[in-house]
Amino acid sequence: MRSTAVLPLVLASGLAAADPPASDLDARAHLALGQSYSAQGRFPEAVEHLRKAVEMEPDAAQGHYLLGITYSLMKDTPRATAELERATRLAPGDAGFRYYLGLAYLAAERYPDAARELAESVRLDPGRADARQNLGWALMNLGKNGEAARVLLAALPRQPRNASTWFLLGESLRRLGDTERAIGYFEKAIELDPAHADALFSLGTVYALRQERDKAVSCFERLLAGDPRHAGAHYQLGKMLLREGKVSEAIGHLEKSVQAEPALKGAHYQLARAYRQSGQADKAQREAEIFRRLGSQESGGEGQGGGDTAAAWSDRGWTYARLGRYGKAVDAFRRARELRPDDAPTLRGLGATYGNLERWPEAVEALERAAALSPTDAGAQYDLGRAYAKQQRPREAAEAFERAIRLQDGLTAAHFNLGLARIDLGQRAEAVAAFRDTLRLDPDHAAARFNLALALFAGGDAPGAREQQKALEALDPNLARQLALRLDGGRR
Template sequence: MKRHSMHRLFFLLLPFVFVSSGFTWSSKGEEPCDTAKKVIDGISDVTPAADRSSAQKKVAKLCKEGAAADYLKGVDLEAAREVEDAISAYRSALKKDPSLPDAHGRLGLLLLQTGKREEGSVELFRAVRQKKSPLYAKALGGLFLKGKLYSLALESFKEGMPALKEDVALFNGMGRGYLGLADTAKAGEMFSEALRLDAANEVAHLGLAQVCEQEKKYKEAVSHLRSALAMTPDNRESHYRLGQLLEKMGETAEAEKEFGAAGVARNASPPDHLDLAARYSASGAYDRAAAEYDAALLQNPQMPGIREKLGDARMAAGHDLEAIAAFEDAMQRKEGSDRTCYKLGILNERKGDLDEAVTRFEEAIRLNNGNGDARRHLAEIHGLRGNVQEAIDEYRELIRRHGENPLNYFKLARLLEKKRDYKGATDAYLKAIALDADNIEAHREVARLYLRKKDPAEAEKHLREVLRLKPDDSAVRASLVSILLKQRRFDETTLLLEEEAKLTPANPESHYRLATIYAYRQKDDAAVGEFKKAVELKPDHARALNGLGKLYLKLDRQQEARDAFAAARKADPNLIMPVSFERGLDRDNPRPVVKKKAKKHPKSHPQAKRKKSAKKKRERR
């Protein structure tokens, strides 16, 4: 067989190596775009302009159209206070490379700034998973605090602590977190540290007033409240709290002044207070509503049904510990209901007291078997604690009692997987999809299960649905390509890879993959073009250079093949293919043959003895 025919045969067989090995695309060595990512590490809107400019020049040389360049553009826009444009730039960077922690972090902070709290929290969470950053940890802690997730808030604040030891807001946040967990001693330490840093800090004074009140140190609580009011004299809530404390201390006249400053009509009748409380609640003024319910109970402590409303108002205002006290008072007086138990469960869950939360949710279900919210929370806690069968039972009961909900089926499927009930899990995922055809996670998970049980046809259906809903999901696209290649469905494979190259034009791997399938299908010009694009984006892309060399060899462009193989070997000295092909090229210019020297054996070796004996025989002759 001729030399070029041999090379062509090898080239045509090469794609089947990809098929048999699962069609992986891993590469060795660091890409210029990866180096660019290191350049931008730590660059933000507060970085001096000269340093930002220097980073931009370096990145432009390394990866001009890459994610790092878009990130620096976002930083400049953020420094210029062009928030919406900065958000767009950070999004563009993350579309090209989701592994940029600072892009996630800066985007998260800007989203919070523009009121997009939920989306911002997701970006911040992604940032802190990829990189330890005091700034992002503190912001995430604040979000957890607003959500009453006190333990998580404290964890985040502690991550920021070493670098932010002079940050008053951080210590106040930790103080509020410890108050949420009913740890008044620790809360007092944190608020005191905040006051050490800023003696006129209103939040710290209010926090210490709450700590002192709970520890029944009323005089100290009054002192802190007066200090807070010196800074914000119109704070009605502080006036009301001060009035309550003064009343407990027997200073009625002073208390009346404070209640007046708070806008609470002390001479009103209990029904008037309830009417005002309802109006305040309707308008979202929950602190004032709570004050009116308090005033009504001061006048008539035996008034039924008010403590639960008081608890609702305090809970809505964010005063969880006071809300728990009101709800528990209602339960002791036999005024509570399954709803009261449910809310006590929620508040204890927020506090991190899961045992008490479970007790309250179970009590709510006992009082009302149809309380689906309590059952849902109970199922989630069981799942969190690893009580898988108990969680499964609760979700099944939820479905039986409250109808078919795609989220309940999805969570049930996840739990059934943990029990290795793969058929049951598959059925539950399919039920979730039947109820919500656009449930992307259910499609993704059931496709994985079908692949597990060697059913590529069903897996393909759901992978295609994921791509319909999220075309830029590279992992799902790779799984689908693998299925199609194994079935030799090359037209569809090519289409998928062409779509990928259009979606991610700055990704050299997308062009490399497309070039490989073009080469296999003997679309040589197209393959050369895609290999070249991959090399333009990543000049040391060894496998793309190798593929380009093999194509040139096939097209009898030997010098270009030689150059490509040399570049591939330089990019990755461990790559075997370029070396073997270069040796094939060198057959036209064979190297001089060097004779090997005969191997010397030691005297004791049998071969040496035989040689010695033969020599003696020759000498005797």
């Protein structure tokens, strides 16, 4: 996913444009001219005057700040970072300085530093919604999706028309496994910005994984209408069409995918399959060779444009997992773990991917370590609870879900899964409470109403169960009919 969440760097407009400089300009005049030139996009002149300003007054934070912003606009991230760090040291209580330093760290992919500065900006100025949004993005890049969701929820009331905030909240929930709620946030982002590429791609990917073919195709086609070269959309459509036996159409999309992103290994693999099925043996052999060569480059890694760092391998793992390529995701996360054994986001990604492969003992081992390293990350506790539940360890699952809820009460999926664990433990009263908490957060949660009705009925509260059945009829008629059969037969 591209880092579209980062807001554009803009100059403050507190100073008016100055007259042409005279030979005896003081620091204030150089500062004004530098800001004016930067606002006009005349960056070399801006840098010249701003550097003179900070030479004259090296302890004036505003000069370093404006110079840092100008370097950011020039895409010179190292120099931008150095100047903004200087400004922040000189004026540590300025929320704006902290914010733009956080953005510079985001541009440099220094996510822990970015999260620290953006969190401080929010603390200094709680009404700053842009800082909350970018803090959410930084936390997501650290794998702290539970914390990110909480931050982004707080940002929404302050910028309810900002499509990227809705998208990021949906993406954080999707990474937590709460795809039902994620879909709603993606749809809201698209309602606000019908051409929002990231929201369309993520929503299409969710629908594809849920086997909702027509909805997935609609998302990818809408995305391509705005961005005809989007490699991911062509790749996803090509895979779907190939599975359906529409080989010629699949080839068209897969060829466009590798043209747009030649290093997209999976697209070369699928294209080789498609060529083979269409009888184009030479082309199939060529694509298979490219696929093997890319695989060799990935496993060698070193010297590939600086891509052999733990962070690079971890990021690659998340990308593969997002595309459903779980075997490659495991390989990437394991490589990242070799380079940095105790990186919590990497361990979370590895554990979640093992879960998608139904390799639950390995998932538990990775997720236990991730939760221990990041004890305040609600998402890590939730993932661990899911893994315990899959291993038929309901008591440990319940404890993990409770920890997640203490950290983030609004995590609906944790309340629901806590209810299921309580049922497995025979704790019906506690299960009822957990399902009611789920419905407090999401009144339209059909599965929670279904299980709440069964728990009430098993506890002797038939009227309460029937009340839930009636409410369920409006949400999911098929599930309501199944519930009626269970209640009429008196079975759990």
